[in-house]
Amino acid sequence: MANLIEEAKLSIDGLLEKAYEKAVSNETLPQGGFPQGKVEIPKDTTNGDYAANHAMAGAKSLKLPPRTLAEIFVSEIDLSDSYFESVEIAGPGFLNFRLSDNWYGKVLETILREDEAYGCSDEGHGEKVMIEFVSANPTGPMTIGNARGGVLGDALASVMQRAGYNVSREFYVNDAGNQVDLFGKSIEARYLQLIKGEEAVDFPENGYHGEDIKNLAKAIYERDGEKYLDMDSDERCRSFVEFGLPYNIALMKQHLERYRIHFDNWFLESALHNSGYVEETVKLLEDAGCTYEKEDALWLRNTDFGADKDEVLRRSNGFYTYYAVDIAYHRNKFIERGFDRVIDVWGADHHGHAIRFAASMTAPVLGLQNKKLDFLIMQMVRLVRGSEVVKVSKRTGKALTLNDLLDEIGVDACRFFFNAKPDTHLEFDLDLAIRQDSENPVYYVQYAHARICSLIAAMAEEGHAVPTSGGVDASLLNTEQERELIKQLAMLTEEIRLAARDYDPSRINRYVTELAARFHRFYNNCRIKDAEPKLRDARLILCECTEKVIAIALEIVGVTAPEKM
RNA sequence: GCGCCAGUAGCUCAGGUGGAUAGAGCAACUGCCUUCUAAGCAGUAGGUCAGGGGUUCGAAUCCCUUCUGGCGUACCA
Numbered sequence: 156m157a158n159l160i161e162e163a164k165l166s167i168d169g170l171l172e173k174a175y176e177k178a179v180s181n182e183t184l185p186q187g188g189f190p191q192g193k194v195e196i197p198k199d200t201t202n203g204d205y206a207a208n209h210a211m212a213g214a215k216s217l218k219l220p221p222r223t224l225a226e227i228f229v230s231e232i233d234l235s236d237s238y239f240e241s242v243e244i245a246g247p248g249f250l251n252f253r254l255s256d257n258w259y260g261k262v263l264e265t266i267l268r269e270d271e272a273y274g275c276s277d278e279g280h281g282e283k284v285m286i287e288f289v290s291a292n293p294t295g296p297m298t299i300g301n302a303r304g305g306v307l308g309d310a311l312a313s314v315m316q317r318a319g320y321n322v323s324r325e326f327y328v329n330d331a332g333n334q335v336d337l338f339g340k341s342i343e344a345r346y347l348q349l350i351k352g353e354e355a356v357d358f359p360e361n362g363y364h365g366e367d368i369k370n371l372a373k374a375i376y377e378r379d380g381e382k383y384l385d386m387d388s389d390e391r392c393r394s395f396v397e398f399g400l401p402y403n404i405a406l407m408k409q410h411l412e413r414y415r416i417h418f419d420n421w422f423l424e425s426a427l428h429n430s431g432y433v434e435e436t437v438k439l440l441e442d443a444g445c446t447y448e449k450e451d452a453l454w455l456r457n458t459d460f461g462a463d464k465d466e467v468l469r470r471s472n473g474f475y476t477y478y479a480v481d482i483a484y485h486r487n488k489f490i491e492r493g494f495d496r497v498i499d500v501w502g503a504d505h506h507g508h509a510i511r512f513a514a515s516m517t518a519p520v521l522g523l524q525n526k527k528l529d530f531l532i533m534q535m536v537r538l539v540r541g542s543e544v545v546k547v548s549k550r551t552g553k554a555l556t557l558n559d560l561l562d563e564i565g566v567d568a569c570r571f572f573f574n575a576k577p578d579t580h581l582e583f584d585l586d587l588a589i590r591q592d593s594e595n596p597v598y599y600v601q602y603a604h605a606r607i608c609s610l611i612a613a614m615a616e617e618g619h620a621v622p623t624s625g626g627v628d629a630s631l632l633n634t635e636q637e638r639e640l641i642k643q644l645a646m647l648t649e650e651i652r653l654a655a656r657d658y659d660p661s662r663i664n665r666y667v668t669e670l671a672a673r674f675h676r677f678y679n680n681c682r683i684k685d686a687e688p689k690l691r692d693a694r695l696i697l698c699e700c701t702e703k704v705i706a707i708a709l710e711i712v713g714v715t716a717p718e719k720m
Numbered sequence: 721g722c723g724c725c726a727g728u729a730g731c732u733c734a735g736g737u738g739g740a741u742a743g744a745g746c747a748a749c750u751g752c753c754u755u756c757u758a759a760g761c762a763g764u765a766g767g768u769c770a771g772g773g774g775u776u777c778g779a780a781u782c783c784c785u786u787c788u789g790g791c792g793u794a795c796c797a
Contacts, residue, residue, distance in 0.1 A: 198741095198742090247777075328795065341733045502791090506791070507723075510724075596744095599759070599760090601759085609757060678761085683756060686758085
């Protein structure tokens with residue numbers, strides 16, 4: 156549970172404050188003027204491992220030039236038993252600290268001790284969090300459009316679990332409403348076309364044109380023949396939906412498992428209707444005076460809660476809108492199931508809804524004052540083939556399915572690629588993806604892992620297994636490459652914390668790519684096989700720590716860590 | 721019109737809540753395998769951080785404004 160990067164950083168403030176107090180007792184500085192400074196990690200390590208700007212921050216109030224103030228700090232500071240071996244003044248008055256052997260050794264010991272739990276923290280204090288993601292319409296197979304949300308939601312869940320949250324993954328199945336009716340009518344049309352010929356039956360406007368619908372119709376026909384031919388259309392469609400939905404849901408589950416996503420719960424929209432929960436929730440809003448009727452429809456006074464427009468809850472035809480159902484669904488998440496925080500992973504095409512919806516959820520009558528509803532809005536994926544933009548739509552049936560994509564580029568590459576920063580538009584070039592072999596960064600990272608594994612195995616063959624006792628002498632690991640590698644290893648806990656805080660699991664991609672880069676540099680500069688025994692052992696331990704950390708990071712992203720390549 | 725997200729190297733993108741000389745991968749060019757995996761390493765070249773103002777010791781980062789692109793603004797979900 157150690158976060159040594161932060162521990163070292165936080166300790167600097169204490170060291171400086173003690174130095175300040177000493178200067179006060181020497182009467183070189185006035186009392187009570189310890190400056191609020193910031194400690195950061197400089198980009199360029201010639202400026203130290205940490206840089207504090209206290210001398211610059213305090214220059215004005217203490218009426219001393221920054222550099223003079225810095226000199227006082229340096230002369231009074233006591234670094235013995237600290238994480239640092241030196242501090243120097245640089246530039247306009249930065250205090251640059253350099254980490255000590257003590258710190259480097261502690262990093263490696265921590266990784267060995269915590270093992271697979273390394274990187275975890277108690278940041279979340281067990282807060283009960285639900286992450287709802289993918290939630291693709293069950294009217295067809297999942298498409299490449301679901302690939303991004305899938306990875307983001309799943310990786311965010313992993314990151315938050317490691318950061319100490321009690322996380323539940325949920326898939327919301329829209330098995331009711333308009334699109335399901337349309338789904339039934341689409342199958343119906345294909346079924347009737349099978350019997351009467353394609354020309355004889357009109358296909359519904361806005362129907363689902365995909366091959367999968369034809370296949371469902373064919374499957375029904377093969378099982379039951381012309382049994383539905385003389386049936387009332389409504390009843391027929393109901394039968395087809397009853398057949399088609401479970402089939403599609405099972406297929407989605409299968410494809411998601413292949414994509415290494417496992418949901419804790421598949422929540423059916425129909426359950427909210429059947430139990431009367433939607434009705435009850437709308438009644439709640441009605442009784443509280445949050446609604447009004449207009450043109451036979453029931454409207455929510457959403458502008459009262461800060462939204463830019465009101466919303467229809469119940470259409471003039473008597474059916475509830477998705478909006479009413481969504482309110483009921485979220486009330487269920489918080490009230491009935493007791494989640495403290497809910498994170499919905501939605502595409503940017505829903506962001507307008509997210510803003511208005513968040514406003515609605517503040518309605519006092521819903522009783523969610525102490526609850527937290529957040530959205531992870533990810534920008535759209537732009538599909539291109541070379542220079543041509545590819546349109547994706549489930550309705551037109553022209554979408555590339557997730558499963559086909561996985562056939563083409565593999566699960567590892569796909570998960571790594573789609574774990575990109577949520578708020579930037581992502582361009583996905585199919586031509587590039589297909590030949591995305593060695594130029595994909597995922598292989599760079601996996602290669603580092605495989606390299607370590609085979610090295611350790613080869614060394615063990617020669618009787619030089621990684622030592623399991625005797626501790627680590629980090630003072631031997633004193634090249635620039637070794638120090639940079641260890642610092643990156645120390646960074647994992649902090650990266651996970653930040654990824655959880657910012658809902659940005661793509662940080663882990665960048666982190667692990669940099670870790671691999673630092674390992675490759677170390678590997679090229681530091682021989683292990685023919686090093687002195689003590690140095691060899693220390694380096695072997697460093698290799699093992701790196702291997703463990705890469706494996707942890709890749710697991711978070713959902714990518715395998717191969718032992719051979 | 722209004723709202724949200726973006727605009728950084730030829731291409732795809734980083735840039736840790738204002739810090740020191742703006743980075744990486746790919747593409748281009750040059751070196752490095754009789755020595756632990758060359759799917760690697762080292763190096764060269766490539767920039768008016770969309771434009772313009774402002775805030776301060778200091779701005780890619782914060783504020784204002786203009787331009788460009790994506791998405792939304794349904795009794796669809």
